[in-house]
Each structure stands twice: as structure tokens, then as C-alpha cells.
Amino acid sequence: MGGAPSTDTAIIRRRxxxxxxxxxxxxxxxxxxxxxxxxxxxxxxxLLLPLVNVFAQAFAKGWQAYxxxxxxxxxxxxxxxTLIVAAIAVPLNVMFGVAAxxxxxxxxxxxxxxxxxxxxxxxxxxxxxxxxxxxLMFGLQGYFGKWLEAHEIKIIFAVxxxxxxxxxxxxxxxxxELIPVMQAAGSEQEQAALTLGASGWRTFxxxxxxxxxxxLIYGIILCNARAMGEFGAVSVVSGHIIRQTExxxxxxxxxxxxxxxxxxxxxxxxxxxxxxxxxxxxxxxTFLEWKQARDYARAQQLAMPxxxxxxxxxxxxxxxxx
Amino acid sequence: MTKRNSNKRPITFTxxxxxSLVCSFARDINLLNVSYDPTRELYQDFNAAFSKYWKExxxxxxxxxxxxxxxxxxxxxxxxxxxxxxxxxxxAYDIDAIAEKAKxxxxxxxxxLPNNSSPYTSTILFLVRKxxxxxxxxxDDLIKPGIAVVTPNPKTSGGARWNYLAAYGYELxxxxxxxxxxxxxxxxxxxxxxxxxxxxxSATTTxxxxxxxxxxxAWENEAIMAIKELGQxxxxxxxxxxxxxxxxxVTVVDKVARKRGTxxxxxxxxxxxxxxxxxxxxARHYYRPRLESVMQKYAxxxxxxxxxTIDEVFGGWQRAQKTHFNDGGVFDQISQANR
Numbered sequence: 001m002g003g004a005p006s007t008d009t010a011i012i013r014r015r016x017x018x019x020x021x022x023x024x025x026x027x028x029x030x031x032x033x034x035x036x037x038x039x040x041x042x043x044x045x046x047l048l049l050p051l052v053n054v055f056a057q058a059f060a061k062g063w064q065a066y067x068x069x070x071x072x073x074x075x076x077x078x079x080x081x082t083l084i085v086a087a088i089a090v091p092l093n094v095m096f097g098v099a100a101x102x103x104x105x106x107x108x109x110x111x112x113x114x115x116x117x118x119x120x121x122x123x124x125x126x127x128x129x130x131x132x133x134x135x136l137m138f139g140l141q142g143y144f145g146k147w148l149e150a151h152e153i154k155i156i157f158a159v160x161x162x163x164x165x166x167x168x169x170x171x172x173x174x175x176x177e178l179i180p181v182m183q184a185a186g187s188e189q190e191q192a193a194l195t196l197g198a199s200g201w202r203t204f205x206x207x208x209x210x211x212x213x214x215x216l217i218y219g220i221i222l223c224n225a226r227a228m229g230e231f232g233a234v235s236v237v238s239g240h241i242i243r244q245t246e247x248x249x250x251x252x253x254x255x256x257x258x259x260x261x262x263x264x265x266x267x268x269x270x271x272x273x274x275x276x277x278x279x280x281x282x283x284x285x286t287f288l289e290w291k292q293a294r295d296y297a298r299a300q301q302l303a304m305p306x307x308x309x310x311x312x313x314x315x316x317x318x319x320x321x322x
Numbered sequence: 323m324t325k326r327n328s329n330k331r332p333i334t335f336t337x338x339x340x341x342s343l344v345c346s347f348a349r350d351i352n353l354l355n356v357s358y359d360p361t362r363e364l365y366q367d368f369n370a371a372f373s374k375y376w377k378e379x380x381x382x383x384x385x386x387x388x389x390x391x392x393x394x395x396x397x398x399x400x401x402x403x404x405x406x407x408x409x410x411x412x413x414a415y416d417i418d419a420i421a422e423k424a425k426x427x428x429x430x431x432x433x434x435l436p437n438n439s440s441p442y443t444s445t446i447l448f449l450v451r452k453x454x455x456x457x458x459x460x461x462d463d464l465i466k467p468g469i470a471v472v473t474p475n476p477k478t479s480g481g482a483r484w485n486y487l488a489a490y491g492y493e494l495x496x497x498x499x500x501x502x503x504x505x506x507x508x509x510x511x512x513x514x515x516x517x518x519x520x521x522x523x524s525a526t527t528t529x530x531x532x533x534x535x536x537x538x539x540a541w542e543n544e545a546i547m548a549i550k551e552l553g554q555x556x557x558x559x560x561x562x563x564x565x566x567x568x569x570x571x572v573t574v575v576d577k578v579a580r581k582r583g584t585x586x587x588x589x590x591x592x593x594x595x596x597x598x599x600x601x602x603x604x605a606r607h608y609y610r611p612r613l614e615s616v617m618q619k620y621a622x623x624x625x626x627x628x629x630x631t632i633d634e635v636f637g638g639w640q641r642a643q644k645t646h647f648n649d650g651g652v653f654d655q656i657s658q659a660n661r
């Protein structure tokens with residue numbers, strides 16, 4: 001059956017290809033709407049409804065009761081401790097994260113893949129195990145227990161242990177956000193800055209950091225959200241001392257199990273703060289994504305009409321796009 | 323070099339901030355009472371009364387911190403270094419473990435205070451839904467098919483171990499000492515348990531707030547509190563024909579208290595539990611007081627029932643723990659058989 005294809009088969013082929021391409025771009029409306037409905041219903045029932053319920057329960061006894069249960073000394077101490085722990089853990093992880101991401105994205109060295117794997121370790125270890133790890137190291141029966149006791153240093157069942165556990169659990173967030181952004185940015189700009197005589201420190205502040213700032217901010221808010229919300233690892237090392245080593249998530253549990261109807265509502269009041277934190281995190285994330293998309297579009301507009309223009313912005317913009 | 327110097331500032335700042343915050347947190351502690359789940363409210367009231375008393379007696383201002391959780395878990399935390407000046411746990415075995423594994427107090431600690439070092443007692447009762455729709459009256463009703471029983475896990479919860487031993491002791495007495503029949507009895511009982519929570523409080527929450535189960539086996543104090551404060555008119559208390567006398571013991575953790583210079587206050591704290599005021603507070607939180615005068619005042623809230631002790635039926639906590647709850651013990655065997 002050699003030779004040119006008959007007109008019939010050509011038509012059929014064209015038809016097939018047309019209907020195929022149609023199927024590729026637009027689904028039959030029934031399937032499309034079913035999928036959308038399922039996705040929407042799922043997120044409504046499993047995501048939005050429970051969240052709304054947290055607020056409904058929190059305000060079940062009115063504004064005054066809500067305010068009282070937050071300012072009640074035990075809960076207030078938990079809120080303060082959570083803020084303090086986040087205030088220590090997040091900056092530490094920003095430093096570790098930036099340093100690690102910088103090393104991985106900009107330099108070649110022997111143990112690079114090992115370092116990349118290690119950064120991901122806290123994601124793959126269960127938080128409870130992470131907490132137990134610290135108990136095994138610093139607990140009274142642990143490796144350093146006797147030495148720490150002799151020198152009167154308290155780590156486990158005290159604030160330093162909670163900070164350690166939080167730092168461990170939130171370690172990957174900043175580095176994981178930064179590595180791809182830094183890799184995408186490349187190192188040409190830094191090399192240019194260095195050859196122009198800028199110090200390493202100045203290059204970092206004026207060239208490296210601005211090019212990754214959105215990724216960094218996103219990493220920080222994710223890191224912060226987890227630092228404030230961590231339950232498992234902190235629960236193991238906390239000792240649950242009221243007003244002293246109880247963080248907000250632990251306080252929520254204690255209140256929920258507190259028995260009375262009042263403490264049940266108080267549990268949801270504290271929980272509503274954590275839920276609010278989640279909402280703020282989402283809002284910032286959405287804003288950052290919108291902002292990034294806008295910057296990207298602007299950069300493209302700037303770069304398009306005058307491809308050979310040497311203006312700084314266009315140059316930087318093109319660099320960023322790589 | 324210049325790089326380094328400018329880099330150092332934020333680090334030292336953060337470190338200094340961290341250090342100062344940690345210190346400010348540690349300064350105002352005086353006593354830490356590590357206790358089990360249902361005593362939260364009891365010690366909240368008692369601590370306030372004691373600090374007032376201690377201030378009047380010695381002039382020292384005292385702050386008592388509380389930590390609550392499953393009794394076994396709390397003992398483990400003290401062994402791992404939770405700096406408790408006093409422990410007030412659900413059962414003697416958990417304090418034995420602290421003495422044995424961490425050597426923080428002498429093995430004969432239980433003889434240091436009156437009444438086996440238990441200033442208050444309790445027992446194990448049933449909480450059922452209003453009107454007792456399943457007609458639950460005694461332990462043998464719990465093994466009937468179709469009855470959902472809520473009780474926590476004896477591996478982690480002290481209250482659950484009392485629950486288990488009460489049921490076992492009931493059948494053992496009824497069967498004239500036949501261990502095989504008692505074992506079969508608890509096997510059937512745990513076959514009826516849909517959720518094994520880790521602590522007494524979680525089990526109460528499961529039964530009351532989540533509405534699971536026909537009957538909750540609970541501490542008497544927990545059951546009365548649940549009726550009074552959570553579900554007015556939603557639950558009934560049922561006392562079985564016989565139950566166990568639960569003695570939650572208290573003691574000073576010598577090594578910790580000595581090191582922190584709190585021995586005297588810690589001792590005074592526990593002795594105050596035996597005083598008229600301490601006993602009254604315990605009774606107000608539905609624990610059975612030891613002091614006869616206080617018991618009479620609150621007699622109305624406690625049901626009269628026959629109670630046996632762990633020593634007479636099980637030969638003490640050490641033996642009970644070894645036979646029933648350690649790995650490979652009777653509880654593991656019946657869980658295996660129920661699978």
C-alpha cells in the first residue's frame with residue numbers, strides 16, 4: 001500500500017488530530033465541572049470548615065470570655081514562650097539556611113550532596129523521634145546528662161531544649177526555599193561585583209540578597225509558622241511545666257483535656273491564634289507570589305523592546321530570568 | 323577580616339537575647355510538683371493555699387509550678403531529668419521506677435509519710451450515659467457482647483492500671499482465686515474497648531466530648547467531676563459491687579530538692595496535704611480524704627462500696643507490674659489473643 005495517502009485517510013487524519021488537540025486543551029464541560037466541584041467540596045469540608053469551626057468555638061462564649069482566656073496567666077505565659085522560642089529559632093535558622101544555601105548554590109565542593117541530604121533530614125524524621133534524640137543526648141540518663149548536671153546546665157525540660165527541638169524541626173525551611181532561587185540566579189552578578197572591587201560582604205548584601213529576597217521572606221514565614229506550631233518534638237522535651245515550658249500548642253492540648261466547658265472554649269481561643277497565624281502566613285505567601293509574578297512581568301516588558309539596551313535594570317532583569 | 327567582625331554582631335546579640343530570656347524564666351521557681359493527669363485542679367487550689375500558709379509560717383514567698391501528664395510518662399520525664407522537687411503520681415510503682423532507675427530517692431520512700439505516703443485515696447467506678455440505657459451495674463456487665471467500654475492504655479496510664487486490676491481482682495475473688503478465669507475475664511473486657519487512650523484525661527474526653535462508648539471506667543474523682551462540671555444531667559455514676567482502693571502516693575525527690583535547697587519547703591508542702599486544710603481541698607476535688615473529720619463532712623459525695631487493696635490481692639505494685647504490665651505480661655498476652 002505504498003504511495004501517497006488517499007484523500008479519505010488524509011481527512012480522517014486531520015479530523016482525528018483536530019479532535020485530539022481539542023481534547024488536549026478543553027475537557028468536556030461535564031468532566032471539568034465535576035473535577036472543580038470535587039476539589040472545591042473537598043477543600044471546603046476538610047480545610048475551610050474545620051478552620052471556621054475553630055473560630056466559632058473560640059468565640060462561643062463571647063468576646064469577653066475569648067479575651068479572658070487569652071490573658072489568663074497560664075495561657076499568656078504560653079503565648080509569650082512561643083514568641084520567644086520563635087524569636088530565637090527563626091533568626092538562627094535564617095543564618096544557617098542562608099549560609100547552607102549559599103554554599104550549595106554557589107560553590108562546588110566534595111560533600112555537597114551529603115550536605116543537601118542532611119538539610120532534608122528533619123523533614124524525614126518524625127518530630128517525636130527528633131525530641132527523643134535530644135532526650136537521649138542531654139537527658140539525665142543521656143550521653144551528656146551527668147556532665148550537664150554537674151555543671152548545672154539545663155537543656156531538656158527547659159527553654160533551651162524547646163529552642164533546640166524547634167530549630168531542628170524548622171531547619172530545612174529557609175535553605176530549601178533559597179537553594180533553587182540562588183541556583184537560578186547564578187553567580188555572574190557576584191563575580192561582576194567582585195571584579196569591580198566590592199568586598200565579599202558587600203557583594204552579599206547588595207547583590208546576592210536582593211536577588212533572593214522573596215524566596216528568603218517566604219522561607220522565613222514558613223519557618224516561623226512551623227516554629228510556633230510545632231507540637232511533637234517540643235512535647236517530648238518540654239516537661240509540660242505550666243507557665244514555664246508550655247508552648248501554645250501544648251497549652252491547647254492541656255486546656256482541651258482540662259475537662260470543664262470553660263477550658264474547652266479557652267483551648268479553642270488559643271488554637272484560634274495558631275489558626276490566625278496560618279491565615280496570615282497564607283496571605284503573605286499569596287502576596288509574595290503575586291508580587292513575584294508582577295516583577296517578572298515588568299522585567300519582561302523592560303527587557304523586550306530594547307534587547308541591546310545596556311541599562312542596569314534590563315541587565316539585572318535578564319540575569320534574574322536565567 | 324572585616325567580613326567576620328560585622329558578621330559577629332547579630333550572632334552575639336541573638337545569643338545574649340537568648341541567654342537573658344532563659345535566665346529571666348528560671349529565676350522565680352521555687353518548687354516543681356510533677357503530677358499525673360486528673361490532679362490539675364486539685365493542685366491549683368492546694369498550691370494557692372499552701373503558699374499562703376508557708377508565707378505566714380516562714381515569711382518566704384513560694385511559687386509552685388505544676389506539670390501534668392500520664393503517670394508513667396511523668397515518671398520517665400523525672401528519670402530523664404525533669405527537675406521535680408516533689409512527685410505526686412498515680413501509683414507507687416512509678417515512683418519506685420524513679421528510685422530504681424535514676425536513684426533520686428531511697429527505695430524505702432513509701433514509708434516516710436503516713437498511710438503509705440498517700441494523703442488521699444480514690445477508687446474506680448463507672449460513668450454511664452443518662453438513665454443507664456445498657457443497664458450496667460457491675461463488672462460482669464462490661465464483658466457482655468455489644469457493650470463499648472472506654473478505658474485508657476495500662477501501658478502508659480496509671481489510672482488504667484488501677485482499672486485493669488480492679489476488674490481482675492473482682493473476677494479473681496468471684497472465681498475463688500482462679501487466675502485463668504480472671505485472665506479470661508479481662509481479655510473479654512478489653513475486647514469491648516474501642517479506643518485505648520494514653521491517659522485518664524484523654525479517655526474522659528473521648529467518652530464525654532466525643533461521645534464514644536457506653537461506659538467509662540474512671541477514677542472516682544474524675545467521674546464525679548465529669549458529672550458535676552461537664553455534663554449536668556447527661557451522665558450517671560455507677561458503683562460496682564467491689565472495687566480497688568487506689569492510693570496515689572506523694573514523695574520528695576531528695577536529690578533534686580537537696581541540690582536546689584528546697585528540701586524543707588518540699589517536705590512542708592507534702593505534710594500540708596495531710597492537714598485539715600489540705601484534706602478539705604482534696605475532698606472538695608472528690609478525692610477521699612484520710613482524716614476522719616473531713617471524711618464525715620464530705621461523706622455524702624462518696625458511695626459506700628467494698629474495696630480491696632493491691633497488697634492483699636496482688637502482693638504489691640512491684641509484683642502486679644511484673645506479672646501484668648511489663649513486656650510479655652498478662653496484658654500483652656490478652657492483647658495478643660484479642661487481635
